[in-house]
Amino acid sequence: MSDSSNNPQPTPQDPPAPQSNSLTSPRSLRQLSLFLAGATFFTLSSLITRRSLARRQKSVFPSFYHPSNRPPQTPINGAFEAFEALNLATINVTSFMMMVVGGMGWALDISGLEDLRRLVRGGLGVDGTGRGESEVEEEWEEWLAGVLKRKEEKEKRRREGGLEGKVRRARDEEREREELEEEFAVVGRQVTNERGKPR
Numbered sequence: 001m002s003d004s005s006n007n008p009q010p011t012p013q014d015p016p017a018p019q020s021n022s023l024t025s026p027r028s029l030r031q032l033s034l035f036l037a038g039a040t041f042f043t044l045s046s047l048i049t050r051r052s053l054a055r056r057q058k059s060v061f062p063s064f065y066h067p068s069n070r071p072p073q074t075p076i077n078g079a080f081e082a083f084e085a086l087n088l089a090t091i092n093v094t095s096f097m098m099m100v101v102g103g104m105g106w107a108l109d110i111s112g113l114e115d116l117r118r119l120v121r122g123g124l125g126v127d128g129t130g131r132g133e134s135e136v137e138e139e140w141e142e143w144l145a146g147v148l149k150r151k152e153e154k155e156k157r158r159r160e161g162g163l164e165g166k167v168r169r170a171r172d173e174e175r176e177r178e179e180l181e182e183e184f185a186v187v188g189r190q191v192t193n194e195r196g197k198p199r
Contacts, residue, residue: 028106030111031102031105031106031109031111032102033102034101034102034105034106035099035102035103036102037098037102038095038096038100038102039099041094041098041099042092042096045088045091045092049091049092052088060074
């Protein structure tokens with residue numbers, strides 16, 4: 001009996017996709033850090049927005065000894081208020097999207113561009129079906145060439161139709177006109193029937 005049958009040779013394989021086994025692993029914490037940073041930023045931006053709105057509402061209320069026949073003495077600067085509203089909206093949306101991207105990255109186990117590339121290519125079938133990137137590109141090129149060829153053939157038939165093409169186009173136009181006339185006649189009958197009905 002030979003030793004080669006007892007000890008099979010290891011076959012080279014691609015390294016498996018990294019799996020996080022625990023919530024406290026370094027990979028999981030790195031993924032979760034973007035979500036937590038976004039949540040913190042979103043909380044701070046919400047507090048800033050709330051403080052700004054409360055300050056604006058407080059400035060509108062009249063003071064205690066203010067006469068009731070005069071409006072409050074608050075100068076209104078429309079440009080400044082629009083600028084402040086734009087800044088607050090931008091901060092809120094940016095922080096919310098940062099939180100969403102961080103949460104999706106943690107949920108989909110993406111911690112960098114390589115993980116994202118692996119996920120996208122697997123979804124397209126580049127890595128998952130054994131086809132290489134060049135094979136997928138060739139398939140797309142063939143499909144696009146077929147579409148462009150069919151388009152050129154249609155245009156060529158339309159240009160080179162000659163007398164037969166003109167007769168065919170005239171028949172098609174006549175058929176379309178008859179169909180439109182029939183549709184208009186049906187609609188006209190419906191309108192006249194509806195007008196004749198008592199309301």
